Amino acid sequence: MSKKGRVFSGARPTGRQHLGNYLGAIKNYVALQEDYDCVYCIVDVHALTTVETTENLKQNTMEMALDWLAAGIRPEESILFVQSQVPQVMELHTYLSMVTQLGKLTDLPTFKEKVRQQPDNVNYGLLGYPVLMTADIVLYKTDIVPVGIDQAPHIEFAREIVRSFNFRYNTKVLIEPQVKHTEVPKVLGIDGKEKMSKSLNNHIELAATPEETKKRVLEMVTDPARIKRSDPGNPDVCNVFTMHKIFSPQSDVDMVNVECRRAGIGCVECKTLYARNLNKHLEPFRAKRAELASQPDLVSDVLNDGAKRARAIADKTMAEVREAMQLP
Ligand code: ADP
Numbered sequence: 001m002s003k004k005g006r007v008f009s010g011a012r013p014t015g016r017q018h019l020g021n022y023l024g025a026i027k028n029y030v031a032l033q034e035d036y037d038c039v040y041c042i043v044d045v046h047a048l049t050t051v052e053t054t055e056n057l058k059q060n061t062m063e064m065a066l067d068w069l070a071a072g073i074r075p076e077e078s079i080l081f082v083q084s085q086v087p088q089v090m091e092l093h094t095y096l097s098m099v100t101q102l103g104k105l106t107d108l109p110t111f112k113e114k115v116r117q118q119p120d121n122v123n124y125g126l127l128g129y130p131v132l133m134t135a136d137i138v139l140y141k142t143d144i145v146p147v148g149i150d151q152a153p154h155i156e157f158a159r160e161i162v163r164s165f166n167f168r169y170n171t172k173v174l175i176e177p178q179v180k181h182t183e184v185p186k187v188l189g190i191d192g193k194e195k196m197s198k199s200l201n202n203h204i205e206l207a208a209t210p211e212e213t214k215k216r217v218l219e220m221v222t223d224p225a226r227i228k229r230s231d232p233g234n235p236d237v238c239n240v241f242t243m244h245k246i247f248s249p250q251s252d253v254d255m256v257n258v259e260c261r262r263a264g265i266g267c268v269e270c271k272t273l274y275a276r277n278l279n280k281h282l283e284p285f286r287a288k289r290a291e292l293a294s295q296p297d298l299v300s301d302v303l304n305d306g307a308k309r310a311r312a313i314a315d316k317t318m319a320e321v322r323e324a325m326q327l328p
Contacts, residue, residue: 005143007032008177010041010083010136012050015060017067018203020187020196023246024148028182030072032146038078039140039310040068042303045083045090046132049125050118065299067206070289081306083136088314092321093128093135099164100131110153134158138174139314145177149185150195171324173317184246192221192239207289210279217275222267223260233260233267240267240274248277 009029017026029040042061051057061082073080083089105111105127114129115122125132137145137158145155155177162174186195189202196203204216220240226233235241235257244253252273259265292298322328 003037004035005037006141007036007038007144007146007180008041008137008140008142009146010043010046010133011064012047013042013044013057013060013064013082014047014198015056015063016205016207017064017071018196018198018205019243020148020189020203021067022071022206023184023187024182025146026068026071028146028180029068032144032180033072033074033078036144038073039142039313040073040078040080041083041136041310042081043083043133043136046129049123049129050114050121052121061303062299063207065303066289066292069292069299069302070285071206075302075306079306079309080302081310082303085303085307086139086310086314088311088318089132089135089139091318092139093132095321095325096135096138096161096165097128097131099168100161104157104160105130108153108157130154130157131161134161137177138162139317140310141175141313141317142177143175144180146180146182148187149181152179152181155179169324169326173320173324188239188242190216190220192224204278206282206285210275213279213282214272214275217271217278218268220271222270226267229266230263232263235260240271243278244270244274247281248274252277 007029009025011021011025029038032038042064044057044061047057047060048054065080068080069075108130111127111129114126118126133154134157137155145151145158147155156179159176162176165174166172188194189196189200190204191200191202194200194202204213208216217240222240223233223235223238225231225237238260241253241256241260244256248256256265256270256273260270
């Protein structure tokens with residue numbers, strides 16, 4: 001390994017990515033390529049814990065891969081692959097499950113939330129979700145895991161499993177991963193309240209058209225205390241202002257900061273300006289995405305090649321794991 005170490009991250013194939021995914025995770029996926037060997041995975045096996053049909057899985061995987069590639073993941077140097085194409089992870093998952101206490105899994109807030117969300121499908125895989133996630137991470141001897149803040153407890157959990165495994169088998173073969181967040185580890189949705197998420201339908205897709213983007217931006221909730229156009233607003237509590245600070249030129253940020261406070265600019269005007277700046281920012285991404293989408297075999301080739309490279313690393317780790325466990 002020529003770089004500083006290895007980065008791994010994965011996400012379920014939920015289809016087109018949104019601003020939350022981009023600002024919370026993908027931005028780091030791209031940036032970390034400078035200094036690390038990066039492995040990025042579309043975790044379709046994890047998706048099976050929540051979806052009851054696989055009919056959209058392939059399409060969603062492709063859409064997501066397109067977004068990641070268009071955002072700047074470079075398949076010549078980084079590995080981009082689909083989880084189920086590296087079955088070694090299922091074997092490691094089984095071994096790790098033996099050093100994971102059941103009570104800890106049932107106590108995890110993420111598991112409890114899933115039970116609330118899908119009471120009729122509390123499957124075994126759902127409980128083992130963080131163990132499979134740990135297997136994904138440690139299979140690649142990962143040093144750093146870039147994820148949004150919602151995933152931080154899972155990385156902490158992964159560290160515990162690694163410690164248990166290494167202690168049980170008196171080995172150092174597995175590495176404790178470190179979590180890495182972006183400057184915006186929790187992006188709010190257009191409701192200005194909840195985390196941006198596809199399932200809450202409060203998201204803005206990176207690949208949306210400029211018109212769709214503007215429509216969504218105009219739906220954004222602003223400072224709730226500002227009822228009338230003539231009321232002064234408070235940008236410090238307004239999600240639109242937070243987004244201006246990320247996507248708008250400094251002159252616009254300064255203008256909004258002053259004019260909103262003295263009701264010199266209305267919310268519609270402010271959001272229209274943000275939509276324009278956001279669309280401008282996403283222009284190169286959208287152009288690249290369209291270009292990639294016009295070459296249907298390209299993404300498949302990237303994913304197949306990525307899986308081949310991922311399997312080579314996985315085989316090596318599994319040989320070490322089996323040896324540490326004194327398995328034949
Ligand atoms: P998964 O549940 O498979 O991780 P998500 O689409 O929920 O899929 O998340 C993918 C990545 O994007 C994760 O690293 C997650 O932490 C990050 N992410 C998702 N939504 C947000 C958000 N609103 N703000 C910041 N990061 C987010």
